[in-house]
Amino acid sequence: MVLLRMADGMRARSPEAARSVDHAAFLRWMDKQDRHWFTLTPRSAPGSRTESTAYVLTPAVEKYAEAFPSDPALVTLLQGRSLPPVGPSGHYIQAHYIPYLQGSSANPEQNVGHTVVPLVSAADFRSDFVFTAAMNGCALAVTKEDGRDDFTAWHYQSPSSNRAAAERFRSEARPVDWFGDGEYQSLGLNAIPESTNLLWRGGQGWEFISQENHAGLENYDDVRTRSTTSRPVRFEPGEEWRYVARHYLRTVEDRLEKLRRVERDYVGRLSTSRPDLLRTSSFSMLKLQAELDVKSLQGVGDAQHLAITAARIRHDHEGTRRVMADFDAQQVAAERNPPAAPWFRWKDTAEKEQSLRAKIANFVTDLSDDAWIAGLTREAHTLAARPAPPSPPSARPAAARSIAEAARLHTHGTRPTPTTPQPRLTAPWADSAAATRKSRTAGP
Structure with missing residues (x-):
């Protein structure tokens, strides 16, 4: 060390x-x-x-x-x-x-x-x-x-x-x-x-x-x-897209990690009341979008792909925000119409639930900052507009296993560059929006 x-x-x-x-x-x-x-x-x-x-x-x-x-x-x-x-x-x-x-x-x-x-x-x-x-x-x-x-x-x-x-x-x-x-x-x-x-x-x-x-x-x-x-x-020059994708990937990985902590410590404590279910649904949309962001940036293969990914992320976030706003509006309406029961039976529970939902809403606000998407879009399109890079070398030196080894390592092996599969990705709001429309038209 x-x-x-x-x-x-x-x-x-x-x-x-x-x-x-x-x-x-x-x-x-x-x-x-x-x-x-x-x-x-x-x-x-x-x-x-x-x-x-x-x-x-x-x-x-x-x-x-x-x-x-x-x-x-x-x-x-x-x-x-x-x-x-x-x-x-x-x-x-x-x-x-x-x-x-x-x-x-x-x-x-x-x-x-x-x-x-x-x-x-x-x-x-x-x-x-x-x-x-x-x-x-x-x-x-x-x-x-x-x-x-x-x-x-x-x-x-x-x-x-x-x-x-x-x-x-x-x-x-x-x-x-x-x-x-x-x-x-x-x-x-x-x-x-x-x-x-x-x-x-x-x-x-x-x-x-x-x-x-x-x-x-x-x-x-x-x-x-x-x-x-x-x-x-x-x-x-020519491979800058790699570090740009990795930089923004860390941004979304960190965001997803924080959302998972909120889910574990707060969302998991919500009840099955209608306001709580709606708050859970809204939060789940944000977490699903964060998971999709990570998968999207993990799959980037070149500068052009990075630009396409940035455009897709921007479009997906717009749809996710619309669905979340709909869930939030339904939650507000549900809070205005409490269950028909004596107030002394539900008042204390309702106040605790509302306080927990408010805490979760604050976390959601903090973790919904999408300013990074504009930066990703600008950098991706700038790199995509540059001339194509030359062909990479066929072999790269192997990694040293320790800092001490760097002082005595004089020969390197080579290893092939791993290929990353391109998963089929779907915006989280697509299925949810369809389900929401279906529930609205099906009736009680």
Whole structure:
């Protein structure tokens, strides 16, 4: 396990230096540099039940002092401070580093951390790694200009919160690859996600490597690794539809996960009264639509298919909203006509049922935000209008199984690209609308 708690690593590696060096100020200075040196510091956390050996990626302050002896800001930070002695070069990991910036990403050149990385290591600075801060929703993006022998790696912060800015970045900066939380983070967590994501140059070229770590809600030092994944970085344009589809797939997967929790915790408690049955029906329509959204985006096969899928999702949501509105109107009417029974027999129950329905209605309102559909439609149609991509290579390198393996993995196997079946999908409101019309005409 490799964690990115760099300040903790500095304190653990050199307690004397940590007391004298302002590590927060040093890390801010480090963000501005184009060459970096790290060590892996063994981690010992009281109360941790971590099962595997854990290390913390730690800036080697003494190497920065050696490499930038005349930097005035660094000289001020380290003047008179006690530093570890400089060790042999093999004791350090040379790397590039992407700063993590918080807040709005509206102006990416200023507000999104990024760094330029050579495709092939320079003779005077051989670096096969690009590190950045831990992630729990951010994305690694890669942009590359034609004819250049380098690329730019970005740590794009909170693309779900910065939705409009992230869409604009993908449209204008045209990243050739995007490694978002849909690829490195599980859903439905009962822990604090703290994924270690990096780029590594192996024998077959650059790839993303991700280690999904979870910290305990009650004990932050209790960290477990759930999985490690990797895949090659795409540097050629033409397959942007893959990451766009995956980005929006994570949006709808997250929405479906939340709806399932509401169903489990609230909808399952509704009674068989007519208002409750109507509320259940309305909620079921929303959940069925969410399930269809997931299946639709899972089946995308190319840019044109993505555009068709976006149009179908938009059309299906319009129909689902109409049917839900009809159920909601019937529920309001049913609430105005309570059962013919003495008020003291049903008043308390009716009030509790109404309160529960109101809670569910609030959740439905929050989870009915369809603004993402407009973004999907714009991005899909932009990609569909671009020229067709060249034929992909016949084989791709296999994934590294761990971050540690990346340092020693020199040969890769190949694996065929899996094909995804195209299921026949039907909007949830189609059958429901027909059933509603039938019930209206059949009579009591």
